[in-house]
Amino acid sequence: MTTDEANRGLGRGELALLAHEVRGALTVIVGMSELLRSDLAPAERLRALDGISRAVDRIDRLVDEAVAGEVAAGHASGLVDLAELAEQVAAEQEAVTGRRVEVTVAERPQVVGSREALERALTNLIDNGLKYSLASAPVEVNISRQGARAVVQIADHGPGISPEDRERIFEPFERAGGGDAPGTGLGLTVVRSVVDAHHGRVGVDERIGGGSVFWIEIPVSRA
Ligand code: ADP
DSSP states (O other): OHHHHOOOOOOHHHHHHHHHHHHHHHHHHHHHHHHSSSSOOOOHHHHHHHHHHHHHHHHHHHHHHHHHHHHHHTOOOOOEEEHHHHHHHHHHHHHHOOOEEEEEEOOOOEEOOHHHHHHHHHHHHHHHHHHTTTTOOOOEEEEEEETTEEEEEEEOOOOOOOOGGGGGGGTTOOOOOTTTSSOOOOOHHHHHHHHHHHHHEEEEOTTTTEEEEEEEEEEEEOO
8 A cells, every 4th residue: 555545535525525514514503593693482492503503513523524534544554453453343332332243253364554544444334333223233243355355244234225325325425314313424435435545345235134234355465
């Protein structure tokens, strides 16, 4: 991986979209604040305050997600044991959410890359698996090797993703179902940019029995 690739965070187009989204939320805040200056019924006043609070929340998430992507993209490259990393991220997510994240390790492939960036990618995928499924359902993570490629699969028991949405959701700010769940539509964009920087591929399939299986494939280290 070259330094340029290792440093790849959100691209210029994505930053422009991010700015657009933040401005949109700021416009809501300005509009609602103006409204609050006028003589409003108590219920309308509450609605305006709710609108402001949702817009602030959205800006907070957008900035968080973008900064996390940038920080992950700026780290140095080395040998990373993907199974060990997945076990670490799963344990952290279990501790934070109180949910089950089950890891099975078929092989322990090593890849060359940024541990922090890969950690961010795995965190986003596991986090989504938990977010879009019922609290009682586990997320299952499997690490294996297929020929020269390390493969990490993250399976959930959620609603799955319809075939026509499976490409689109990796684009910035694109969201599919589960619209009530908090989010920015940036998580999978960060995942794709990390995987691209590692010369890998990412995708999603249907899980047999319901839910989705996100997968990433990264060339194993030849060292
Ligand atoms: P966010 O979760 O912040 O909306 P992402 O980029 O992580 O943004 O995901 C984009 C969209 O893809 C989500 O809004 C959701 O519609 C869909 N999605 C992602 N992961 C899952 C999943 N595990 N199950 C169902 N839908 C998902």
